[in-house]
Amino acid sequence: MKIATLSDYLLQRIDRAAGQPLNRQLYQVVREAILAEVLPAGLQLPSSRDLARELGISRNTVINAYDHLASEGYIATRTGAGTFVTDTVPDQLSDADRTEPAVRQAGGHAGLSARGARLVQRAGASKTQWGAFMPGVPDITRFPVKVWSRLQNVHWQRGKPELLSYASGAGYLPLREAIADYLRVARSVNCHAGQVIITAGIHQSIDLAAKLLGESGDRAWVEDPCYWGTHSVLNSLDLAPVPVPVDSEGMTLPPEMLRTPPRFIFVTPSHQYPLGPVMSLARRRALLDYAAAHQVWIMEDDYDSEFRYTGRPLASLQGMDTFQRVVYLGSFSKTLFPGLRIGFMVVPEPVADAFATGVAELYRGGQIFTQAVLADFMAQGYFASHIRRMRQLYAQRRHLLQQAIDDAFGGKLATTGGDAGLHLTLLLPPGCDDQAVSRAAALEGVIARPLSGYYSDPQQGQRGLLLGYACVPDELIQPTFAQLARVINKYR
Ligand SMILES: Cc1ncc(COP(=O)(O)O)c(C=O)c1O
Missing domain, CATH: 3.40.640.10 (Type I PLP-dependent aspartate aminotransferase-like (Major domain))
Incomplete structure (x- = not known):
């Protein structure tokens, strides 16, 4: 489908006066077109910039819709080549889902509302909530x-x-x-x-x-x-x-x-x-x-x-x-x-x-x-003294982690965000697949959440890993990071 034809198709189905945000409408229309094979597998979609211009809407709106479709597996971006309709529909869509319109509306989760399905499909919470290097978790073992x-x-x-x-x-x-x-x-x-x-x-x-x-x-x-x-x-x-x-x-x-x-x-x-x-x-x-x-x-x-x-x-x-x-x-x-x-x-x-x-x-x-x-x-006064004690402990752990990073990479990889909080972010080179690093690290029992996943468009996001140090005992920081560094080196 040519871009002009696609934008005509979308313009007929998007209602600017409707209460629903445009990025939602765009997501739904494109998704339904893919499921109905109006947009067949392998078809290249226009860039977000071109489509936004054709539709007369903001590029962020298109990026948002594309991001949503990509996160559910309907489309995929190949670096340097563009955005394509994927060859297979997402796993959640079983045969039964394909024939049941109410379920299709709900995004493939039987019985859920569209809101509910979106929430579940885009869930961000980590399955593991404790261990090296879980971000955002304090050292619970030191609680008085x-x-x-x-x-x-x-x-x-x-x-x-x-x-x-x-x-x-x-x-x-x-x-x-x-x-x-x-x-x-x-x-x-x-x-x-x-x-x-x-x-x-x-x-x-x-x-x-x-x-x-x-x-x-x-x-x-x-x-x-x-x-x-x-x-x-x-x-x-x-x-x-x-x-x-x-x-x-x-x-x-x-x-x-x-x-x-x-x-x-x-x-x-x-x-x-x-x-x-x-x-x-x-x-x-x-x-x-x-x-x-x-x-x-x-x-x-x-x-x-x-x-x-x-x-x-x-x-x-x-x-x-x-x-x-x-x-x-x-x-x-x-x-x-x-x-x-x-x-x-x-x-x-x-x-x-x-x-x-x-x-x-x-x-x-x-x-x-x-x-x-x-x-x-x-x-x-226990709250104030607990914070004082924990601040000292976390400062020491932050230092140990930074040292472990410097030992492994000799200053070649930068960190950010370490002046405060419970984690620092290790930046990876732009081409490095931080999601793949994170999955490989998880197989070895190390939690390293990928930075790109926090962006509205993970493909365009900076690559890196969030490393929580607060809940990691001092003696585990160096050896666990050395283990993670070996994984990173395979993808760098
Ligand atoms: C930026 C930010 N806001 C909110 C929260 C969650 O706060 P709460 O546990 O109070 O819901 C977190 C937890 O990691 C966070 O990082």
């Missing part, structure tokens, strides 16, 4: 279990029944107070306890904010590359993530994108995930001014900034916001342990009561007993 159980026992003995009932409103008030006190001092967040909403972690905070502040079909700018969980939650709510490139000053603000303001902007300004740059002051100001002028919500994901190893701790973006446009997201997943599933958000004063009602209505939370223990843990 004795202190925690003593504090727990005090509450069991007091036996207050309300601690074992459902949560009401925004969570246990003494914990909200302890978090507000901590954030004001440690992160320069401008807040009081009434603005703090306890959730089951940042995933749930994003879900809540997207439901209370966004409409289905709204656009949400996300950093490219970006944390996979942000994509998952937004996609599952029919919000359209729009990738925005990142450079050494954090999220860029391309003038052509600024012309169409989104509903949300998701950023990790203190430590961009996963590359690590800090958002510059000029960008922070520009972002806040833009959000105020266009009524955009800035979602500040401050997931791991407690662990900064060089320079002074950085203040939050929320602390600079005089327009009440920033929703600050934090978590105990990195500072304590992820299985605790307690996070928090600081919301602007005008929406604080709505969030307190919304969180209770939507999730019917509990865990007040655990929240009470955590409130004591913070108020009695």
Whole structure:
């Protein structure tokens, strides 16, 4: 099919006035055309640039749709040759799927909605959550279990029944107070306890904010590359993530994108995930001014900034916001342990009561007993001293990992993002297949998540590996990295 014919075909089927984002529509139309063999196996598709021009839509929209189709195996890009319809339809499509239209609509997962199927097909969570070099996981074995159980026992003995009932409103008030006190001092967040909403972690905070502040079909700018969980939650709510490139000053603000303001902007300004740059002051100001002028919500994901190893701790973006446009997201997943599933958000004063009602209505939370223990843990100084101890430990492990990298590659491979957090990113040469390295490393029991997988278009993404060092015992860092280096050398 010639490009003009293909674009005519697509133009007849895409409805710009429909509520559904264009990238979704494009994905669905092309997918159905492939399944119906209107676009036969082996057919070369136009480049994203050409197709975008023909359709009169943004190139990012086409890239997004192509990326989605590629991730499900409908199309594939061969470097230097172009993008082609693949020879085989994806595995998930059994014969039964082919004959059942409702299932076809759902993307090949019998019974699932299109949203549900997308979520499952593009799942980002790793099957293994512990071991060298799992990113984003702290050293759980160093958690002060004795202190925690003593504090727990005090509450069991007091036996207050309300601690074992459902949560009401925004969570246990003494914990909200302890978090507000901590954030004001440690992160320069401008807040009081009434603005703090306890959730089951940042995933749930994003879900809540997207439901209370966004409409289905709204656009949400996300950093490219970006944390996979942000994509998952937004996609599952029919919000359209729009990738925005990142450079050494954090999220860029391309003038052509600024012309169409989104509903949300998701950023990790203190430590961009996963590359690590800090958002510059000029960008922070520009972002806040833009959000105020266009009524955009800035979602500040401050997931791991407690662990900064060089320079002074950085203040939050929320602390600079005089327009009440920033929703600050934090978590105990990195500072304590992820299985605790307690996070928090600081919301602007005008929406604080709505969030307190919304969180209770939507999730019917509990865990007040655990929240009470955590409130004591913070108020009695154990939280601050645990962070201090862990910061020293992780700084040492970061150093050991960097040393192991230098020993293996003699400075030939650069790292990024090591000034803060729980992982650093090892950059691989552009032609190196980081996904293949990651699969080969997994066969040897080493976790090394591929950097390209965090990009909206993995084919165009930088190649590298995310290496979490925080949860790896000191003595395992060097030998495990040497094992990984042998795998990397086979693909370099
Ligand atoms: C950037 C980023 N945001 C959020 C999270 C998850 O936070 P939570 O465990 O509180 O859902 C992670 C976890 O790795 C992360 O890297």
